[in-house]
Amino acid sequence: MTLWFIRGLRRGVVTTRYPARPDASARFLPTPPAFRSRALTRETAGRLAAICPSGALRLEDRTLVYDVGRCTACGRCAAEAPAAVRSSGEFELAAAARSELIKKIPIRGDLR
Amino acid sequence: MTTVEPRVVPGAVTTFQVASPDLEAVAHDLADLRLADMFASNGDQTTLRLVWANDTLGEAGYVITETPIENGEYPALSDIAPAAFVEECEIYEQFGIRPASGKPLNRIMLPPHADLPTLGRKPRSEPEEQHAPHLVGGQAFEFPFGPVRQVGVESLYYGLVTSGEEVVDLYLFTWHKHRGLEWRLQGMTPHDALFLAERAEGLSAVAMTWALAAAAEAAAGIQPAKGAQRTRAVAAELERLYNHAAAMAALCQSTGLSVGQSAAEIALERLLRLNARAFGHRYLFGVIDVGGASRAPDADAIREDLPAAYGEFRRAADALLGTNSFVDRLEATGILTAGQARGLGLVGPVARAAGLTADTRLVPGGPYGEQTTVATATAGDVLARFTVMLAEAAESVRLIGQFLDAGTAAGAVEMPGTGGTGLGWAESSRGEALAWIALGDDGRITRARLRPASARNWRGFDDACRSQNVFTDIPIIEASFWLTVAGMAR
Amino acid sequence: MTAEELRETIARQFGRSLHIRTLDTGSCAVCEQEIRLLAAPHYDLQRLGFFFTPAPRHADLLLVTGPMIRAFEVAARKTYDAMPGPKVVVATGACALGGVYPADPFTHGTVDAVLPVDVWIPGCPPSPLALLQGLGVAVGRLAEKVRDLPFTVDDDPERTRGDS
Numbered sequence: 044m045t046l047w048f049i050r051g052l053r054r055g056v057v058t059t060r061y062p063a064r065p066d067a068s069a070r071f072l073p074t075p076p077a078f079r080s081r082a083l084t085r086e087t088a089g090r091l092a093a094i095c096p097s098g099a100l101r102l103e104d105r106t107l108v109y110d111v112g113r114c115t116a117c118g119r120c121a122a123e124a125p126a127a128v129r130s131s132g133e134f135e136l137a138a139a140a141r142s143e144l145i146k147k148i149p150i151r152g153d154l155r
Numbered sequence: 156m157t158t159v160e161p162r163v164v165p166g167a168v169t170t171f172q173v174a175s176p177d178l179e180a181v182a183h184d185l186a187d188l189r190l191a192d193m194f195a196s197n198g199d200q201t202t203l204r205l206v207w208a209n210d211t212l213g214e215a216g217y218v219i220t221e222t223p224i225e226n227g228e229y230p231a232l233s234d235i236a237p238a239a240f241v242e243e244c245e246i247y248e249q250f251g252i253r254p255a256s257g258k259p260l261n262r263i264m265l266p267p268h269a270d271l272p273t274l275g276r277k278p279r280s281e282p283e284e285q286h287a288p289h290l291v292g293g294q295a296f297e298f299p300f301g302p303v304r305q306v307g308v309e310s311l312y313y314g315l316v317t318s319g320e321e322v323v324d325l326y327l328f329t330w331h332k333h334r335g336l337e338w339r340l341q342g343m344t345p346h347d348a349l350f351l352a353e354r355a356e357g358l359s360a361v362a363m364t365w366a367l368a369a370a371a372e373a374a375a376g377i378q379p380a381k382g383a384q385r386t387r388a389v390a391a392e393l394e395r396l397y398n399h400a401a402a403m404a405a406l407c408q409s410t411g412l413s414v415g416q417s418a419a420e421i422a423l424e425r426l427l428r429l430n431a432r433a434f435g436h437r438y439l440f441g442v443i444d445v446g447g448a449s450r451a452p453d454a455d456a457i458r459e460d461l462p463a464a465y466g467e468f469r470r471a472a473d474a475l476l477g478t479n480s481f482v483d484r485l486e487a488t489g490i491l492t493a494g495q496a497r498g499l500g501l502v503g504p505v506a507r508a509a510g511l512t513a514d515t516r517l518v519p520g521g522p523y524g525e526q527t528t529v530a531t532a533t534a535g536d537v538l539a540r541f542t543v544m545l546a547e548a549a550e551s552v553r554l555i556g557q558f559l560d561a562g563t564a565a566g567a568v569e570m571p572g573t574g575g576t577g578l579g580w581a582e583s584s585r586g587e588a589l590a591w592i593a594l595g596d597d598g599r600i601t602r603a604r605l606r607p608a609s610a611r612n613w614r615g616f617d618d619a620c621r622s623q624n625v626f627t628d629i630p631i632i633e634a635s636f637w638l639t640v641a642g643m644a645r
Numbered sequence: 646m647t648a649e650e651l652r653e654t655i656a657r658q659f660g661r662s663l664h665i666r667t668l669d670t671g672s673c674a675v676c677e678q679e680i681r682l683l684a685a686p687h688y689d690l691q692r693l694g695f696f697f698t699p700a701p702r703h704a705d706l707l708l709v710t711g712p713m714i715r716a717f718e719v720a721a722r723k724t725y726d727a728m729p730g731p732k733v734v735v736a737t738g739a740c741a742l743g744g745v746y747p748a749d750p751f752t753h754g755t756v757d758a759v760l761p762v763d764v765w766i767p768g769c770p771p772s773p774l775a776l777l778q779g780l781g782v783a784v785g786r787l788a789e790k791v792r793d794l795p796f797t798v799d800d801d802p803e804r805t806r807g808d809s
Contacts, residue, residue: 266716306697309677330716331671334671355673360675642674
């Protein structure tokens with residue numbers, strides 16, 4: 044047992060300080076997308092809604108309805124339309140109401 | 156009479172049509188091969204397919220026999236290959252066809268009292284609940300356990316029969332986690348199907364999607380580029396590494412060695428962070444694409460972080476092997492003999508620790524070379540499985556370096572969108588993951604068969620838990636198998 | 646009890662000592678691995694006063710994964726009913742939030758179809774950091790972030806180009 048104890052002391056503390064302090068490893072986590080309204084046309088939004096395997100995206104008039112709760116951060120929408128989609132970098136996504144995870148993204152790419 | 160004798164061609168899949176009356180004779184002819192899987196599909200009539208594997212190093216390949224079924228019956232193959240009993244039950248539930256022996260069949264995949272969609276015609280009568288009779292001198296105590304079990308483990312129902320401390324019988328019901336994946340995949344494109352195949356057994360996401368993608372590629376007659384193949388292999392080896400670290404942590408937890416568990420968990424966490432840096436996901440989701448790979452690894456990140464992460468793993472393993480109280484719990488626990496492993500058609504470290512040598516990485520034609528070292532042991536106990544995993548981890552590190560040096564790339568060869576059938580495979584950390592696919596003329600799935608290694612190896616679990624083990628050994632044996640319920644239940 | 650009173654009770658009783666029971670309603674097994682890592686050295690949930698407990702009778706919070714497979718529903722309800730109030734239900738992962746399986750003969754598709762969910766944690770899987778944030782929100786120790794996030798990118802005219 045002494046060997047385990049000494050080894051442990053030598054390695055030191057690996058425990059994160061999160062949530063008191065940010066954790067550097069969060070940088071590499073996959074995160075749900077964020078959308079660039081001015082690069083989003085109705086046609087693009089329709090394509091994105093069709094390829095999302097989770098049904099997290101839905102086209103409604105001039106709005107892309109985006110359910111962050113359903114998103115798996117698979118990256119298919121970003122690969123389909125890189126100009127309109129970027130990783131949000133947000134991983135702190137807990138919500139106390141389901142509706143807080145539904146985002147309305149305005150479609151402004153068709154405007155001139 | 157069958158005119159062509161089914162033979163295995165190394166590195167290839169050969170398919171033979173066998174008429175129903177000849178199936179029993181053909182199964183006898185092929186008895187020295189491993190019956191890797193058995194499943195049915197619907198078309199103009201129900202077709203029964205058997206997948207046989209030759210595991211001999213240097214000659215490894217597959218044979219598939221296809222048999223149209225008339226009158227709802229086929230020869231009783233579980234008399235020839237005892238392991239086939241599980242598949243016979245599954246096929247009866249899904250297609251209503253049964254072995255001619257009339258032997259009662261168990262409920263296997265589908266929950267009772269549920270009217271769920273099946274892949275074929277529903278059986279005329281419900282399967283029975285038949286378990287092995289309890290052969291024990293004194294009184295036996297039977298109690299159900301689950302499906303809600305300890306914290307942080309999957310839901311699983313098992314019936315435990317003990318006589319005092321000794322385990323007499325252990326039977327599992329996994330239908331609480333049956334999501335109907337094979338039913339769901341019908342009508343999807345292979346690309347869309349990968350999203351669900353990843354989640355059949357998430358801890359084997361790379362292996363399962365590799366197998367399904369390879370099946371689709373075989374059906375279409377395309378091959379991924381070499382760079383993409385090596386990307387797949389790097390992901391598969393990273394998956395093997397983190398799973399073996401997780402198994403080591405589970406072994407420590409099951410034996411009550413908290414310091415060992417912490418040391419193994421530190422190694423596991425470092426490996427998962429490496430995965431996130433290398434491929435953008437801690438569990439390597441989204442790497443495989445049909446025709447290749449959707450992302451290439453960050454080779455610099457792997458070269459930077461892997462030595463330290465593996466160093467943690469190795470230090471934990473060495474300390475554990477030097478801790479007598481730990482090794483004592485593992486030695487002679489949960490023994491599976493080579494005969495049992497062969498009879499049940501087991502795969503992966505569980506089989507290799509009993510002395511079998513099957514490893515799908517050595518099937519010619521893939522990115523792995525002949526120099527891939529296959530780790531085996533002979534004792535067949537928990538300690539043997541642990542040492543096999545440790546040897547595999549060392550080999551994985553070496554292979555990753557080798558693949559990175561040869562060059563990895565993303566990119567996918569386009570699917571022609573035509574029909575066909577194909578078999579695909581990959582060596583997951585738990586053993587051979589198989590997938591078979593039938594594509595219609597529109598390129599969409601008419602039948603997809605997913606067979607993660609867990610679907611094969613759980614049937615060895617009750618044999619390992621009997622043979623003079625006490626029921627406190629059950630978590631230790633479960634950790635040494637390191638299977639998932641999700642992979643069995645699908 | 647009003648919603649406000651309930652929130653205060655939960656913050657007072659569970660804020661610094663919370664006992665968690667997990668529930669797998671049909672996951673792919675990866676969410677469970679991330680949850681297990683909460684007790685591992687890198688995350689150590691016990692330093693925050695959070696503890697795992699196998700007994701629903703002792704649990705304050707039910708951490709639920711999976712798409713609520715219909716065959717599992719009875720077991721799920723029994724586990725929830727066995728927990729004494731006040732209690733909190735946290736649905737975690739894309740399966741639990743409806744992102745992987747639709748409602749069909751096999752699954753309900755979401756946990757909130759069967760259990761009254763208080764907090765939803767997205768992710769596939771939610772990482773241990775995301776789980777810690779979710780647990781903090783559930784006991785009122787951390788403020789929510791996602792409510793005010795728009796998930797839009799500020800337009801940079803120089804960088805806006807046509808779709809590829």
